[in-house]
Amino acid sequence: MEKENVRWVVMGGDVGDEKDCEEGVEERVEDFGKVDMLVKKAGEEDGEERIVNICMGDIMRGLF
Known part of the structure; x- marks a missing residue:
């Protein structure tokens, strides 16, 4: 990836929280x-x- 000048980051947060997503x-x-x-x-x-x-x-909450 570095050879192609690609930069990436792994970030954590609560995808169920709109504000958390926006801040990320x-x-x-x-x-x-x-x-x-x-x-x-x-x-x-x-x-x-x-x-x-x-x-x-x-389990069901995690699926949908």
Whole structure:
């Protein structure tokens, strides 16, 4: 990527919070001057050590 002069950053935040998303993009524009591409890859961690301890409601919320 460096050979192609591509710069990238991984950022954390709550994609369910519009203000958090806006602030994240604004920070990247400050860092780089613009944003050419934004990939939304959301995940969730609930702290459970075993998947069998996660309730169905939490699983479904993560899917939709």
